[in-house]
Each structure stands twice: as C-alpha cells, then as structure tokens.
Amino acid sequence: MFDWRWDFTWQILPRLVIATGNTLMAAGFGYAIAVVLGLVFALAQRTPSRTLTFVVREAVEFIRSTPLVLQIFFVFYVGPQFGLRLSPWTAGMIAIGLHYAAYLSEVYRGGLDSVPKGQWEAATSLNLSTTRTYFRVIIPQALPPSLAGMGNYLVGIFKDTPMLSVIGVAELMHTATAIGSETYRYLEPYTLVGLIFLAISLPTAAGIRVFERWVRRKLGLS
Amino acid sequence: MTDEDLSGFPLALEGPDVPMVSFRTVTKRYGELVVLDALNLDVAEGEMVTVIGPSGSGKTTVLRMLMTLETINGGVIYVDGKPLTHMPRNGRLVRADSRHLRQMRSNIGMCFQHFNLFPHMTALENCMEGPVHVLGIPKAEARARSEELLDMVGMADKRDQHPSRLSGGQQQRVAIARALAMRPKVMLFDEVTSALDPEVIGEVTNVIRRLVAEHNLTMLMVTHQMGFAKDISDRVCFFYGGRIEEQGAPDELFGNPQKERTQQFLSAVKEAN
Ligand SMILES: Nc1ncnc2c1ncn2[C@@H]1O[C@H](COP(=O)(O)OP(=O)(O)OP(=O)(O)O)[C@@H](O)[C@H]1O
Numbered sequence: 001m002f003d004w005r006w007d008f009t010w011q012i013l014p015r016l017v018i019a020t021g022n023t024l025m026a027a028g029f030g031y032a033i034a035v036v037l038g039l040v041f042a043l044a045q046r047t048p049s050r051t052l053t054f055v056v057r058e059a060v061e062f063i064r065s066t067p068l069v070l071q072i073f074f075v076f077y078v079g080p081q082f083g084l085r086l087s088p089w090t091a092g093m094i095a096i097g098l099h100y101a102a103y104l105s106e107v108y109r110g111g112l113d114s115v116p117k118g119q120w121e122a123a124t125s126l127n128l129s130t131t132r133t134y135f136r137v138i139i140p141q142a143l144p145p146s147l148a149g150m151g152n153y154l155v156g157i158f159k160d161t162p163m164l165s166v167i168g169v170a171e172l173m174h175t176a177t178a179i180g181s182e183t184y185r186y187l188e189p190y191t192l193v194g195l196i197f198l199a200i201s202l203p204t205a206a207g208i209r210v211f212e213r214w215v216r217r218k219l220g221l222s
Numbered sequence: 223m224t225d226e227d228l229s230g231f232p233l234a235l236e237g238p239d240v241p242m243v244s245f246r247t248v249t250k251r252y253g254e255l256v257v258l259d260a261l262n263l264d265v266a267e268g269e270m271v272t273v274i275g276p277s278g279s280g281k282t283t284v285l286r287m288l289m290t291l292e293t294i295n296g297g298v299i300y301v302d303g304k305p306l307t308h309m310p311r312n313g314r315l316v317r318a319d320s321r322h323l324r325q326m327r328s329n330i331g332m333c334f335q336h337f338n339l340f341p342h343m344t345a346l347e348n349c350m351e352g353p354v355h356v357l358g359i360p361k362a363e364a365r366a367r368s369e370e371l372l373d374m375v376g377m378a379d380k381r382d383q384h385p386s387r388l389s390g391g392q393q394q395r396v397a398i399a400r401a402l403a404m405r406p407k408v409m410l411f412d413e414v415t416s417a418l419d420p421e422v423i424g425e426v427t428n429v430i431r432r433l434v435a436e437h438n439l440t441m442l443m444v445t446h447q448m449g450f451a452k453d454i455s456d457r458v459c460f461f462y463g464g465r466i467e468e469q470g471a472p473d474e475l476f477g478n479p480q481k482e483r484t485q486q487f488l489s490a491v492k493e494a495n
C-alpha cells in the first residue's frame with residue numbers, strides 16, 4: 001500500500017545521521033545555555049533587590065507567554081535592526097537557550113523553595129556567606145527535586161530543535177525537507193526523522209530517571 | 223525603620239564583670255504582636271542559663287535574636303562586651319551591617335530542635351564545613367579537630383554516615399559537634415531534645431552535661447525538661463509574655479517559686495508528666 005523504497009532509505013540515511021549530529025549539538029548547546037541562565041534567572045528573583053526581582057520576573061513571564069518560533073524569528077530577523085547581526089546558529093542558540101532558561105528558572109525556583117528554612121538558619125549559625133550557602137548547601141539539595149523537570153525540558157528542547165529549521169539551521173528537519181524538495185519523496189525522510197527522534201527521546205527519558213536516583217544516592221539523600 | 227534613640231546605650235561594655243551576653247531593653251515585634259518586651263538579660267562568662275516558659279512566651283525568639291536570625295526592633299544586644307545588633311560609627315551606635323554581623327556571629331553557635339544538619343554531607347563533612355570554608359582552617363587540621371569532637375559526642379564510628387542514616391539523638395549529637403567545631407564562646411540550645419524519642423534523650427543531655435562540666439562555655443538553653451534544667455543550670459529564667467517573670471537559682475525557682483504564674487506553670491508541667 002505504501003510506496004516505501006528501501007534503496008532510497010539507505011541512500012539518504014547517512015545525510016540524516018550527520019544532521020542528527022547537528023540536532024544533538026543544537027539541543028546540547030541550547031540546553032547548556034538554558035541550565036546556566038535559568039539558574040541566574042532563579043537566583044536573581046531571590047535577591048533583596050525588588051527592582052531586579054521584578055524585572056527578571058516579568059522577563060520570564062514574557063518569554064513563557066510567547067511562542068518559541070516567534071522568539072527565533074525575532075532574534076534572527078529583528079536583531080539586525082538593532083545592529084545584532086547573528087548567524088542562524090548563534091541566533092537559534094540564543095533564542096532557544098533563553099526560552100528554556102525561562103522554563104528552567106521556574107523548575108529551579110520550585111527546587112530552591114523546597115529546601116527547608118532550617119538549612120538557611122544552620123548555614124547562618126555557621127557563618128557561611130550567602131554565596132557559599134547557595135552553592136554548598138541550598139543548590140545541592142534543590143537539585144534532586146529539580147531533576148525531573150530538568151529532564152522533561154531536556155527532551156523538550158530536543159524536540160523543539162526542528163523550529164530552528166525556519167531560519168536555516170541544518171538540523172534534522174531542515175535536512176529532511178531539503179531531501180524531499182530535491183527528490184520529491186517525503187515519506188522516507190520524514191519517517192526516518194520521526195524514528196530518530198523516538199530512538200533518542202525514549203532512552204534519554206529513561207536515563208534521566210536512572211540519573212535522578214543516582215544523584216539522590218550520591219548526595220546521601222536516600 | 224525609624225531612627226531610634228540609642229544615646230543611652232554604651233558603645234561597649236567595660237569593667238571587671240562584663241557579661242558574655244547582655245540584652246538591654248530588647249524589644250521584638252511581629253507586626254502588632256510584641257514578642258519580647260524590653261527584655262533585660264545578662265549571662266556571665268561560663269554561666270549556664272536555662273529559659274523555661276509556656277509556648278509562645280518568646281523563648282526561641284531570644285535565642286534567634288542572639289544568633290542574628292531575627293532583627294531587633296528596640297534595644298541593644300551585647301556579646302563579649304561588644305554590641306551585636308549594632309556597631310559603633312562616629313561615636314554612636316548604628317545598626318550592624320552584614321560585615322559586623324559576620325564578625326560578631328563567630329562568637330555564637332546554635333543547636334536547633336530539628337538538628338538542621340546538611341543532609342547531603344556526612345557527619346564529618348557537616349562538622350568540617352564551617353571550619354574549612356569560614357574559618358579557613360587547613361583541611362587536615364579541621365578533620366582532626368572534627369573527629370575529636372565527634373568522638374567526644376560519641377559519634378566517631380558514624381562519622382562517614384549521612385544524616386538520613388542516623389537516629390534523631392545521633393543527629394543532634396552531630397549537630398552539637400558541628401556547632402562546637404566553630405569554637406564559639408556562647409552556645410545556644412533550642413529545645414534540642416523535643417524532637418527526640420524518650421529513650422534517646424539521655425544521649426543528648428549527657429553530652430550537654432559534659433560540656434557544662436568540662437568546658438568554660440557560656441550557654442543559653444531553652445528546654446521543657448524541668449529535671450534536666452534543675453540539674454545543670456546555674457540560673458533558670460521563667461518567661462511569660464515576652465518578659466522574664468521570675469528568675470533564680472534552679473533550687474529556688476523550682477523549689478520555692480514566688481510568682482503565681484511560675485507556680486501555675488510548674489504545676490501544669492508536673493501534671494503533664
Ligand atoms: N516569623 C514570625 N512571624 C510572626 N510571629 C512569629 C514569628 N515567629 C514567632 N512568632 C510569634 O512570636 C511568639 C513567640 O514565639 P517563640 O517561638 O519565641 O515562642 P516560644 O516561647 O519558643 O514557644 P514554644 O515553646 O512553642 O517553642 C509566638 O506568639 C509566635 O507565634
């Protein structure tokens with residue numbers, strides 16, 4: 001019933017595998033930016049400065065309430081009007097990194113808030129500085145409850161990388177579409193893309209759960 | 223915060239008998255609620271003072287203010303003759319900044335009702351955290367000293383365990399060692415046995431007994447265990463409504479309380495037990 005061609009499938013597979021590398025790189029870089037920036041956003045909302053808290057709070061809200069694809073377009077096409085001329089890769093990484101930083105900051109906020117007040121008081125009684133308290137006491141305990149959410153967004157960012165194709169980043173989706181327009185065959189490339197996403201997402205999600213348990217054990221929390 | 227008049231308070235306490243801790247007309251409010259009402263309380267060097275009183279009378283608040291976990295609404299607290307809540311600036315007292323608080327805080331250690339050990343660190347790591355990262359003591363030295371303290375509280379064999387593997391009594395003993403590792407002059411105990419099963423209370427009270435007997439620490443302790451308070455205190459303060467209703471040597475206060483509220487409280491406690 002389907003006109004599935006195996007010779008064509010094998011022929012395009014190497015190109016898609018290479019593109020998978022780009023997809024993983026985009027997801028990896030984007031996530032790295034989001035993980036760090038998200039923590040900055042979360043901590044900024046816990047400083048005594050009301051203004052900083054307000055500004056970051058609103059920025060996070062704004063990012064979370066607008067579509068990612070719009071943000072990608074915005075950084076790439078509107079950026080130049082402000083003298084910000086970026087390559088598709090750079091623009092894509094900034095947009096997707098910022099987008100997921102906003103979401104991750106909420107995950108961190110939940111994790112940080114879940115650390116009992118008594119931990120802060122013990123740290124104060126030992127005269128630990130605020131910075132040290134965060135990095136030695138609070139963040140290690142905020143991590144385990146954040147890991148599930150962090151894992152969800154890792155899979156999420158991976159699945160969102162196809163949106164980078166709209167500005168010409170040569171990731172999986174972009175390559176599959178290119179193959180389709182060259183050969184007029186879309187069934188095999190898009191099916192393969194789906195399978196590749198599945199083959200990476202599922203083990204990643206399972207791996208995250210294992211990692212979560214490992215971290216808990218490692219930190220002596222269970 | 224209004225600019226209060228602190229001209230009546232000395233910049234430092236001087237003389238032969240300067241108390242280790244001195245609350246001078248200290249007031250603490252939460253909104254409308256006055257929790258401490260112009261409290262005066264001196265604790266001499268090496269003295270063990272126990273605070274008893276009904277729930278909500280401000281006992282914990284006294285310790286928390288001394289540990290700088292709460293800000294003060296009026297009066298001045300002095301530690302070792304120097305102002306804690308304030309600092310001298312151009313010949314007068316102003317509110318302490320974070321640097322002054324950090325400096326003064328190093329005199330004080332505190333143990334909490336719920337231990338508050340760092341759960342991701344072993345017993346030994348809990349004890350070493352402050353000495354290494356705050357006092358800047360070399361790791362090997364801090365380790366040796368922490369092992370010594372864990373040994374003193376009878377926890378040497380559990381030093382590599384995380385708190386989740388320890389009983390409440392064991393956690394509290396580690397917490398005592400952790401506080402002592404910072405070499406405080408003043409130790410604060412806030413109901414350190416209240417969260418414990420009855421059969422392990424003795425482990426913790428015995429450690430405190432040893433501290434009283436063998437160390438010249440100044441201690442301020444809140445407890446609901448009247449027998450223990452009677453045994454080890456130099457002085458007992460009965461708190462009522464944010465004030466000291468009555469205070470005195472344990473034999474006098476427990477044996478012959480003068481105020482009606484003290485009598486009522488003590489007989490209520492006796493009935494409950
Ligand atoms: N953060 C806070 N905000 C508002 N009120 C508070 C706060 N902390 C304490 N209080 C109030 O201050 C009063 C004194 O509290 P404190 O904890 O010092 O009492 P306590 O004598 O230690 O009582 P207990 O025996 O129950 O521990 C109580 O009425 C309490 O409700």
Ligand SMILES: [Mg+2]
Pocket residue numbers: 281282283413
């Ligand atoms: Mg209390």
